[in-house]
Amino acid sequence: MQANDPDILWVEEPKLGLAGKLYLPLIAQGLTTTTRHLFSKKITVSYPDTEPEIANPLIYRGVHRLNRDEQGRVKCVACFLCATACPAHCIDIIGTESPWPDREKYPESFTIDELRCIYCGMCEEACPVDAIELTSLYNLTGRTREEMVFDKEKLLSVHDQTIDKEPMRSQGGATSQGGFP
Amino acid sequence: MAKVWIDDQEIELGDNERLNGIEAARRVGVEVPHYCWHPGLSVVASCRMCLVECGTKNSETGEVSMLPKLVPACQTPAKDGTVMVTNSEKVAHARAFVEEALLIDHPIDCPICDKAGECNLQDYHFEHGQQERRADIKPFTSRRRSMGETVTLFVDRCVMCSRCVRFCREVTGTNELMVVQRGAHEEIDVFPGFPLENKLSGNVVDLCPVGALGDSDFLYSQRVWFMKTHNGVCTGCSTGCSIQIDENQDKVYRIRPRTNPHVNQWWMCDDGRYNWRYIHDDARLIGPSVSDPAVSGNGASSNGDGSGLGLMEWSTVIARVDDDVRTAGKMAVVLSPHLTVEEAYLLCTYARDVDPDALIAVGPAPVVGEDETFSQGFTIRAEKCPNRRGVEEVAAVFGKRLTLDELLPKITRDGIQTVWVTGGYPQADWMDEATANQLAAAQMLVVQDIADSPLWQVATHKMPSATFAEKEGSYVNFSNRLQSVPWAIRPPAGARTEGSVYWQLLGRSGLYQSKIVLKEVASEIAFFRAAGEDVGEHGVDLTIDMLAGA
Structure with missing residues (x-):
């Protein structure tokens, strides 16, 4: 971009008046703001003593969970669409023939590297059966890297932990128009 | 015209x-x-x-x-x-209606269908189909049943193109598959008690334009869009079918035929299609070693099995092998018919460099049964190696070409110091103990192989080598057609392709490139002259040039 580009609007710094040159009125103005905030309602919380309140857990993008169907089985059909959509390549699935007569394929293993994940929520969007969802659990800690690679059981346990507070986003699967059993 | x-x-x-x-x-x-x-x-x-x-x-x-x-x-x-x-609009309408008719009772289970991503029904629907689904049939999953050991049928995904039925009638002549019932109830099936079992059964899966016929071997193992496809040549027999190797992150998932009108047309046999698991066998040899009492004596790098063999770095091993071979003197080389033309040429060049009178022998070419020809001419050859013709022609240029049996008595009689044997056979029993011991009569036995064998046990210098999917180079099939292919996956850590080892032994700089070597071969050996030009996807017929030259 050139300095004489017609799209650039050059502005001059306004000249200081007497009040500006004295500084004191401006200091008083600043202190007023500070004092007002001292007595207004606090918007920060003292984490970890106080847990922050999540305004809408349904759109929060925290730890993943693997949903269960009505019979308590993992809902995932091992279609690999989440792994395909994942920009961080943190989802690793091994699909195999399902042990149930009404389902064809299921994940023998399903792991998400929570450290590698960037919590973009694309897996949730890609899932044709609403099996993978992001919960509002945000305080994720662990002592080792291995611990932070969540396997199928761990992801299902996140579901059990959060399902009461956060219902499934949609009734995907058998009842929905676009999905399939 | x-x-x-x-x-x-x-x-x-x-x-x-x-x-x-x-x-x-x-x-x-x-x-x-x-x-x-x-x-x-x-x-x-x-x-x-x-x-x-x-x-x-x-x-x-x-x-x-x-x-x-x-x-x-x-x-x-x-x-x-x-x-x-x-x-025209008329044609577009017709296509859209055909697509709609097919999709009325086609299960919308693309996410779990193995064909998704390379499915004609999917592709054509996006290109020619209608936006909306007017049928009120709810999505459902497909019934499935096994057609035989290699193929699973997903009944409801079928669009009744009958390619598989015609294949079994016309190409294999075995007639296992048929259409049962009529009209909307038509289904592909086999007669009870007569499953789909012929040597070409895997081809019906490639033929199927939708996901109705699934390869039991490949089923559910990988989504097709994760895999990269590389050209290859099947090394199962001397037909040398053109193939595609589908791989993801250095792991092969399936092998499919590649159309080549001069070799295999559109087909390949099940032996070649399914016999690649040895590539990823846990028993693959890794880590080169040189028997050295001094090394294992001080315990510096002994592998602890008391054999006196220490695992070493590749660079050290190659330098050691070169040193030892050059000090030892008289040399004999056994060229495996699993070597590429380029590798055979480099090894012979190296042997001649070390010992101008080096003996060159061609390793055994296993023959199993007899050639099997199907009704349309597709043949599975009895000779179970890809490149006997190629290595023989290379060996012939470097002096009297011997067979392994002719070489054996010469080892003690002529006082051969070094025997260099190349393996690479998928058959575990390619060499028996007696032959191995006869070869071991030499002071040094250098072996390059992919799996443990009696020969590997008695070798003094061991260099794990690569399988067909890991090698680049050219193969000459039974009818003297040369095909050049790139590598598809990298060899496992600790194994190296034969070509790269010879390249380094000959002191050439940079990485091993088979194309450069093939140019040399073509200019130096009359038989390979036709390969001097760019070898296309379908390969070149080396005999054309021979006839012209004669």
């Missing part, structure tokens, strides 16, 4: 060309969608996907008269004056 017009483009066909509408349209870059037509099978014109407008142009008046109805392009010969229109 026949003049044909396709979508206002004029093409001229040769006098001996018998093309149908689909093939003629391809010449001008127009793709006519089709399910049931396949160049290797008879025409049934049953899917109605290739319907086009057709007419004739009067050569004298130039007047075009079109047929009132659409005709299937697969069944319409492109003859002089044929006019075809594939992009």
Whole structure:
């Protein structure tokens, strides 16, 4: 971009008046703001003593969970669409023939590297059966890297932990128009 | 000379060309969608996907008269004056209706269907289908049943193109598959007690334009869009079928035939298709070693099995091998028919460099049973190695070509100090203990192989080598056709391709490149002269040049 580009609007710094040159009125103005905030309602919380309140857990993008169907089985059909959509390549699935007569394929293993994940929520969007969802659990800690690679059981346990507070986003699967059993 | 017009483009066909509408349209870059037509099978014109407008142009008046109805392009010969229109509204409507009809009772289970991503029904639907689904049948999953050991049928995904049925009738001549029931209840099936079992059964999976026939071996193991496809040559027998190796992150998932009119046409046998698991066998040899009492004596790098063999770095091993071979003197080399032409040439060059009188022998070419020919000419050869012709021709140039049996008595009689044996056979029993011990009579036994064998046990210098998927280079099949292929995956850590080892032994700089070596081979060995030019996807016939030169 050139300095004489017609799209650039050059502005001059306004000249200081007497009040500006004295500084004191401006200091008083600043202190007023500070004092007002001292007595207004606090918007920060003292984490970890106080847990922050999540305004809408349904759109929060925290730890993943693997949903269960009505019979308590993992809902995932091992279609690999989440792994395909994942920009961080943190989802690793091994699909195999399902042990149930009404389902064809299921994940023998399903792991998400929570450290590698960037919590973009694309897996949730890609899932044709609403099996993978992001919960509002945000305080994720662990002592080792291995611990932070969540396997199928761990992801299902996140579901059990959060399902009461956060219902499934949609009734995907058998009842929905676009999905399939 | 026949003049044909396709979508206002004029093409001229040769006098001996018998093309149908689909093939003629391809010449001008127009793709006519089709399910049931396949160049290797008879025409049934049953899917109605290739319907086009057709007419004739009067050569004298130039007047075009079109047929009132659409005709299937697969069944319409492109003859002089044929006019075809594939992009009109009428044709687009016909295609959309065919797609809709197929999708009425096709389960929408693409996410769990193995074909998704390379499915004609999917592709054509996006290109030619309607936006909305008017049928009120709810999505459902497909019934499935096994057709045989290699193939699983997903009954409801079938679009009844009958390619698989025709394949079993026309190409294998075994007639296992058939269409049962009628109308909307039509299904592919086998007669009870007579499953699909022939040596070419895997081809029906490639033929299937949708996900109805699934490969039991590949089923659910990988989504197709994760895999990269590399050209290859099947090393299962001396036919040397052109193949595609589908791989993801250095792991092979399946092997499919690649169309090559001169070798395998569109097919390959199940032996070649499924016999690649040894590539990823846990028993693959890794880590080179040199027997050295001094090294294991001080415990510096002993592998602890008391054999006196220490695992070493590749760079050290190659330097050591070179040192030892050059000090030892008289040398004999056994070229495996699993080596590529380039590798055989480099090894012979190296042997000649070390010992100008080095003996060159060609390793055993295993023969199992007899050649098996199917009704349309596809042949599975009894000779179970890919490149006997190639290494023989290379060996012949470097002096008297011996067989392994001729070499054995010479080892003690001529006082051979070094024997260099190359393996690479998928058959675990390619060498027996007696032969191995005879070879070990030499002071040094250098072995390059992929799996443990009696020979590997008695070797003094051990260098794990690579399988066909890991090698680049050229193979010469039974009919002297040379095919060059790139590598598909990297060899496991601790193994190296034979070519790269010889490249380093010969002190060449940079990485091993088979193309450079093939150019050398072509310029130095008359038999390979035709390979001097760029070797295309279909390979070159080396005999053409031989006849011209004679």
